Amino acid sequence: MKRVTPALLVFDCDGVLVDSEPIASRVLAETLTELGFSLTPRQAIDRYTGISLPAVLAQVAAEWGRALPTDFAARLRDRQAFAAELQAMAGAAAMLAGLALPKCVASSGKLDKIRGNLALTGLLPYFAAHLFSAEMVARGKPAPDLFLLAAERMAVSPARCLVIEDSIAGVQAARAAGMRVVGFTGGAHMRSGDAEALLAAGASAVFSRMHDLPRLLDGQARSRRHTRLVGRPCAATAGA
Ligand SMILES: [Mg+2]
Known part of the structure; x- marks a missing residue:
């Protein structure tokens, strides 16, 4: 796959932005x-x-x-x-504050839940009104509909989008939409083997610490081998 700097970052919410x-x-x-x-x-x-x-x-x-x-x-x-109980994912606010790229959220949750959870955890200002819910499309993840809607509304071609996902269904949805996708494995629900499963489903890289995402984005434009190493989960995949 040709490596170009993404023009839009599409974040999943549950398990990526909030540890829900x-x-x-x-x-x-x-x-x-x-x-x-x-x-x-x-x-x-x-x-x-x-x-x-x-x-x-x-x-x-x-x-x-x-x-x-x-x-x-x-x-x-x-x-x-x-x-x-709900917490923002560790490091998410600082990571979002440092990202200059356009960004949006595409989540399987209802729109009022997405907005409420992001507001509760202080992350809503980073996305303004750029929130997309599965209730806006006919088919949720793993179908591509939600990601395609987000790309269309944000006026960016799917090939210029990079999705950040924690679930197999989400990775499959991104790939079906013709988008690149990286897997996030830092959520409290993740366990040994999940990184490999996300890679097998089509993620081009995995990372477990939010502050590694900007470095990983640079790597996406350089080499596949490098990006696979950046932010590789340690405890989560040791021995897996
Ligand atoms: Mg998720």
């Missing part, structure tokens, strides 16, 4: 288990990370063979302890 996946997966697992669909937080992460809530609930209903209560999504939202 452990909270979301715990609440989902607890709420489903109480209903009779037994699920651990780890299973919730493994099965549903990066996928929109409506798609998750459709998968659960299909697997379970019964419909979920109509107020299930509202019940989940009520229980999510985001306001008390």
Whole structure:
């Protein structure tokens, strides 16, 4: 792939900008288990990370063979302890402040959740109104629709976009959209082997510390070998 400096950075939100996946997966697992669909937080992460809530609930209903209560999504939202626990990803604010490139957010979450979580963690000013939600498109990740919408609205061709993602579904969506994508492995939900899985899904590089992203962007324009080494997760992939 020809290496050019990206004209637009497209950030996933959950698990990249905000460290929300452990909270979301715990609440989902607890709420489903109480209903009779037994699920651990780890299973919730493994099965549903990066996928929109409506798609998750459709998968659960299909697997379970019964419909979920109509107020299930509202019940989940009520229980999510985001306001008390949610943190920005370590180093995200400083990294965003130092990036001169245009940037936006493309997330599987609902628009009001994306905006609320970014506001809560102090990251919203870095993106202004450039927020794109799966509820704006027909098909969520791993389909390319959301990333293509973001590129179109930001008036940048997909080939000039670079996506930052933590999930397999997100990496697949970026590649399907014809975009380059790098994997972020610094979230609390990530574990050994996840970096390799993101690379296998099509990420051109992985990194685990937000302050390594600018260096990695330089590397994207130089050589594949170099970028694979920058920010390589240490503890997360040691021995994997
Ligand atoms: Mg994510």
